[in-house]
Amino acid sequence: MSPGRWLVPAGLGAGLAWHGLPALTSMGPLRTRLAPALAGAGDPGHVALTFDDGPHPASTPRFLAELDRLGVRATFFLTGRWAARVPGLAAEVAAAGHEVAVHGYDHRCLLLRGPRATYDDVARGRDAVTHATGVVPRWYRPPYGVLTGAGLTAAARLGLTPMLWTAWGRGWPTCPAAVPCCCTTPT
Ligand SMILES: [Zn+2]
Numbered sequence: 522m523s524p525g526r527w528l529v530p531a532g533l534g535a536g537l538a539w540h541g542l543p544a545l546t547s548m549g550p551l552r553t554r555l556a557p558a559l560a561g562a563g564d565p566g567h568v569a570l571t572f573d574d575g576p577h578p579a580s581t582p583r584f585l586a587e588l589d590r591l592g593v594r595a596t597f598f599l600t601g602r603w604a605a606r607v608p609g610l611a612a613e614v615a616a617a618g619h620e621v622a623v624h625g626y627d628h629r630c631l632l633l634r635g636p637r638a639t640y641d642d643v644a645r646g647r648d649a650v651t652h653a654t655g656v657v658p659r660w661y662r663p664p665y666g667v668l669t670g671a672g673l674t675a676a677a678r679l680g681l682t683p684m685l686w687t688a689w690g691r692g693w694p695t696c697p698a699a700v701p702c703c704c705t706t707p708t
Contacts (some may be wrong), residue, residue: 601626601649608653622660
């Protein structure tokens with residue numbers, strides 16, 4: 522086989538690796554070892570509570586009420602679609618003193634999306650959260666915690682810092698609109 526015929530598979534392999542290797546950080550033990558910053562490893566004396574998805578009228582107000590009762594502030598990774606659908610509720614999250622962050626616009630796994638679609642989704646999500654809350658988000662968490670090369674690139678271009686978690690509450694089977702996770706960095 523001529524060298525040229527190897528170049529295409531080699532390029533394809535490099536492209537697939539660029540796209541898919543960051544997804545390995547979705548596995549908790551690997552994330553903690555390979556990318557502690559993504560896991561939220563920071564000040565060991567500090568715990569950050571984060572929630573994913575929504576804001577959803579069925580559950581988010583209950584989380585807000587309970588956090589207010591406890592005197593705890595958290596970071597809410599909102600989807601742009603829901604922030605646009607219920608902007609008043611998204612604004613309520615921010616007004617209550619919680620940090621708002623980006624969870625994409627549509628809740629779709631980035632492994633199934635190319636660079637253009639990924640960038641458009643993250644940008645649209647950031648814009649929707651900003652428009653609803655008046656706050657420019659700092660953090661980005663991809664749906665399902667699955668990062669890709671395109672996701673990392675889009676976040677960097679949009680001035681967002683990717684953030685996953687160190688431990689999660691496994692609340693999603695019963696609370697589809699708010700998944701509690703814990704890490705130590707977002708404030
Ligand atoms: Zn999610």
